[in-house]
Amino acid sequence: MTWLLERLADHARHRPGAVALEDTDGVVTYAALHRRVTERAARLRHIGARRLALAGDNGIDWVITDLAALSLGVPVVPVPPFFSEDQRRHLSNEARLDVLYQAERDRLTRTGVAGARATDDLAKITFTSGSTGTPKGVRLTGDHLRRTVQALAGALAPHAGQRHLCVLPLATLLENVAGVYVPLWLGARVLLPDLASLGFTGSSRLDPAAFARGLHRWRPHSLILVPELLRVLVGMAAVGAPPPASLRFIAVGGGKVDAGLLIRARDLGLPVYEGYGLSECGSVVALNVPGADRPGSVGRVLPHARVRIDADGEIRVRGAVMAGYIGEDAGAEWPTGDLGRLDQDGYLYVHGRRKNLLITAYGRNVNPEWVESAFQGCDTLLSVVVQGDGEAALSAVVVPTPGADPARLHAQIEAVNATLPDYARVGRVVIADQPFSVDNGLATANGRPRRDAIAHRYPCAPATPASRV
Numbered sequence: 001m002t003w004l005l006e007r008l009a010d011h012a013r014h015r016p017g018a019v020a021l022e023d024t025d026g027v028v029t030y031a032a033l034h035r036r037v038t039e040r041a042a043r044l045r046h047i048g049a050r051r052l053a054l055a056g057d058n059g060i061d062w063v064i065t066d067l068a069a070l071s072l073g074v075p076v077v078p079v080p081p082f083f084s085e086d087q088r089r090h091l092s093n094e095a096r097l098d099v100l101y102q103a104e105r106d107r108l109t110r111t112g113v114a115g116a117r118a119t120d121d122l123a124k125i126t127f128t129s130g131s132t133g134t135p136k137g138v139r140l141t142g143d144h145l146r147r148t149v150q151a152l153a154g155a156l157a158p159h160a161g162q163r164h165l166c167v168l169p170l171a172t173l174l175e176n177v178a179g180v181y182v183p184l185w186l187g188a189r190v191l192l193p194d195l196a197s198l199g200f201t202g203s204s205r206l207d208p209a210a211f212a213r214g215l216h217r218w219r220p221h222s223l224i225l226v227p228e229l230l231r232v233l234v235g236m237a238a239v240g241a242p243p244p245a246s247l248r249f250i251a252v253g254g255g256k257v258d259a260g261l262l263i264r265a266r267d268l269g270l271p272v273y274e275g276y277g278l279s280e281c282g283s284v285v286a287l288n289v290p291g292a293d294r295p296g297s298v299g300r301v302l303p304h305a306r307v308r309i310d311a312d313g314e315i316r317v318r319g320a321v322m323a324g325y326i327g328e329d330a331g332a333e334w335p336t337g338d339l340g341r342l343d344q345d346g347y348l349y350v351h352g353r354r355k356n357l358l359i360t361a362y363g364r365n366v367n368p369e370w371v372e373s374a375f376q377g378c379d380t381l382l383s384v385v386v387q388g389d390g391e392a393a394l395s396a397v398v399v400p401t402p403g404a405d406p407a408r409l410h411a412q413i414e415a416v417n418a419t420l421p422d423y424a425r426v427g428r429v430v431i432a433d434q435p436f437s438v439d440n441g442l443a444t445a446n447g448r449p450r451r452d453a454i455a456h457r458y459p460c461a462p463a464t465p466a467s468r469v
Helices: 002-014 030-047 060-071 085-095 142-156 173-186 208-218 227-238 259-267 368-373 406-417 451-457
Strands: 019-023 026-029 052-055 076-078 099-102 107-110 122-128 136-141 163-165 189-191 222-225 249-252 272-276 306-309 314-318 333-342 348-353 381-387 394-400 426-431
Touching: 002 030, 002 060, 002 142, 002 173, 019 030, 019 060, 026 030, 026 060, 030 060, 030 107, 052 060, 052 085, 060 076, 060 173, 085 122, 085 136, 122 142, 122 173, 136 142, 142 173, 163 173, 163 208, 173 189, 173 222, 208 227, 222 227, 227 249, 227 259, 259 272, 306 333, 348 368, 368 381, 368 394, 381 451, 394 406, 406 426
Parallel strands: 019 189, 052 076, 052 099, 076 122, 163 189, 163 222, 222 249, 249 272, 394 426
Antiparallel strands: 019 026, 099 107, 122 136, 306 314, 314 333, 333 348, 381 394
16 A cells, blocks of 8 residues: 555655644654654564554554555454454454554564465455354455545545544544545544543443543544444534534444434534445445535445446445455455435435345335434434334334333334334334343344344234333
8 A cells, every 4th residue: 555655755745743643642743654654664574474463442553553564565454342252363363364463562463373475455354243243354455445545535625624533443444444544645633542531331332421521622623423423422412512613524324324313413513424335345435525415315426436226226336346355256346235226416325234124014115224213313212123024013122221211212212103104113112121232142243233133032023011112
């Protein structure tokens, strides 16, 4: 990825004193960044790294090591902090990682695995966590990442400002590419506090008050959020605790977002714009931006990618496709597994996962993600999973917010139902006795619900009086 390093060298020549990276321990200017990347690359060369596992919390050292490896043509494999030990072992063996860098300790160690030689411009292997919990290694080339970064930079340059705060783990491809590479390409400042200081515990627990304090401390111009974090932000703003006025652009993706939640966010003054992408396509395929924005859509397709909708309604991508999973090659076109449509102006709409499609007893097709997203504005609900394939009416397994009033929960569900067509309304509700998590087998490592496991634990039979709402 010499293209990014050349860009950083250019910033170092023309703006040496500008700050590139900042964390709780200090700042690194563009001149210092160029020097430290060179020094870190020398350490990697000395140890003979061929494939590098990059682990640890967000911070300056994580980014410097990532850039140093890429400067040498050493493929980087970020290790998600929410992976289990079994998943970490699988990742190391599958990707043939010979060196591990632990950011908190600034330590390089050999893994004992014979590292594979880099081939075909391989720059990064990012592991996804599917519903089975067994992660797949997505191989991305430097050229693919370059085209993604340049397309995003072109779209965001007029809007994102000069201070991007990373609130997702850097091992998340979306934050790694759009939250680090893009700001650095643009010569902006990347803010990298440790995630605990922002209120995060594990992969899916957040202290909203600590999150609010972190936002006001760092005063970012831009953020990348998943839908649940947007819901937290909207909830805080609604009760008189708005985020800092510095914010200019908030991208949200990684799951279906309810159009009503976006409208609420805009009404509260939050500059929120929905996008769409997946690891197999390099993180971002489409994005709404100011002046080219249609709430309910995920935006127009970025110029490095091409999208078509096949006869079955599936979104297919060309021009921005991975090299393949480890041990496999990908074709020129990637079937995303998502259902959607393109409108006459080229805006892409995503309805949900094809494999999750429900067909009711009356023959109606319902995407559960669409119905679930409609409940994102309910402050009494932490999680909602909709079931009902082959049933006359839909059911929902819900996890209430701790301390939620049952009457208020019932009223919010009925209010959402009133906004949905009759075939998409939730006819019965089952209260889960615990949140969906990796520990109880009801969620993947990155927090997505395991629908089959939830359906087995809470089947779509009529609810008992104790569990009915």
